[in-house]
Amino acid sequence: MKIWAVANQKGGVGKTTTAVTLAGLLAEKGHRTLLVDMDPHGSLSSYFGFEPDELDNSIYNFFQAVANGVRIEPEPVIRTTRVANLSLMPASMALATLDRQLGVRKGTGLVMVKALREVRERFDYVLIDCPPVLGVLMINALAACEKLLMPVQTEFLAQKGLERMLKTLEMVQRNGQQPLPRVIIPTMYDRRTRASIDAWAALRNSYPEYIWESTIPVDTGFRDASKAGLPLSMLRPRSRGVIAYSKLLQYLLRPEQTVVELKAQAS
Template identity: 55%
Template sequence: MRVWAVANQKGGVGKTTTAVTLGGLLAERKQRVLLLDLDPHGSMTSYFGYDPDTLSQSSFNLFAEQEPDAQAINALLLSTPCEGLTLLPSSMALATVERRAAAEGMGLKVSRALAKVWDQFDYVLIDSPPVLGALMINALAASERLLVPVQTEFLALKGLERMIRTISMVTQSLRKDLNYTIIPTMFDRRTQASVGALRELRNTYPNTIWAAMIPVDTRIRDASRNGVPLSQYSADSRGAAAYRSLLKSLLSQQDQRTPA
């Protein structure tokens, strides 16, 4: 099983869209994909028509004092309209995890939970909250790869600086290597601000940025409104083509790192 986390300390940069779209594309490749929503706001959960305010069973259960076994984790899973794509939803209760984290030492709860369903999925994509805390640390600790969507505008670049510092700090604390890829999102070639931000991203992070970008595409919003991954809603859209290219790049890098 491969575990990828999608994270940024700035909201509104395309985290949920990236996780759901890549998950849908992996499912099209006949991969068994788990989408894990660790954001108390529950954007990924809402994407598929579930209400995080009313769910009594959610990823919050992974942080219980008595850790759930495989059967209990399976009871938390919800279906999606996409074959091969399963959701472990969020709920508002996740917001209480931060208050308990220091006392209970819960930094590896998600890692231990995923180990119990390791053979059930080929990929897990974690949508983490835009705040450094126990939930993001759990996402980073559980993952082997980090995807960092960054909106191509200058305020988002400042948020990226904080995220890069966080990656360094957390990986040192966890004593693990974590490959990360910066993904420029919401690119609009018609605006100088977007073009300039992309140029700065490429100049500042030449070794960790994906070579292309995710364009502004209204089909992305439409897919979300209809509760299906972008490639299922509009396979020939510009956004779907861009995410297809991104996935191809990520899988190629993964293959290069996998020992023969």
């Protein structure tokens, strides 16, 4: 089971859209895919018709279980969606109170690691949609994932949220561990605007080692897809947005090169 987190400490940059679209493409390929909504706003849950203020079971259950010292029960939290191979662990409003409730209590940062361990036989891929704030939820997502996807809107001041995110990452980076692999994804790219062109160039310039070489274009289909409650690939399989995310997925799924191979290439 592979676990990817989608994060940026800025709202409206395409985090939820990236999680839904990539998950839809993975599910279409036949991979058993799980989306995890870790944003108390619950926009990912709402996307699939689960209202965060009406849910009895959400990932909040896991935090409660750990706080009460009882076993984590993932079953009641997992919901199927209208999409084959695609399941969801929804958020609920209660998540917004977590930081106040358990802020610095020991073990709180590893709740999602434990919860996902319970489902590791059931899914091939897990995509975690993160909140835009640094807190218990973000810490949990970063601890649980093996790859971090960072959508960045190609606009003026795009780098501000990203810099904050990278600083957060440094702060929470566990001692002695390998740095978390990360991919910067330029989103909402409009090649007709100066702001997009400049922002993309600045990102490539500042983060050549992390940036994905292409962009996700502006595509109004994403709005229609969220209204329909389906990944865009199921609504408009040939749209520009889907083509771009398919290319991104191909990049994310490429076989990781080993250090030995990289060294051989360099010499």
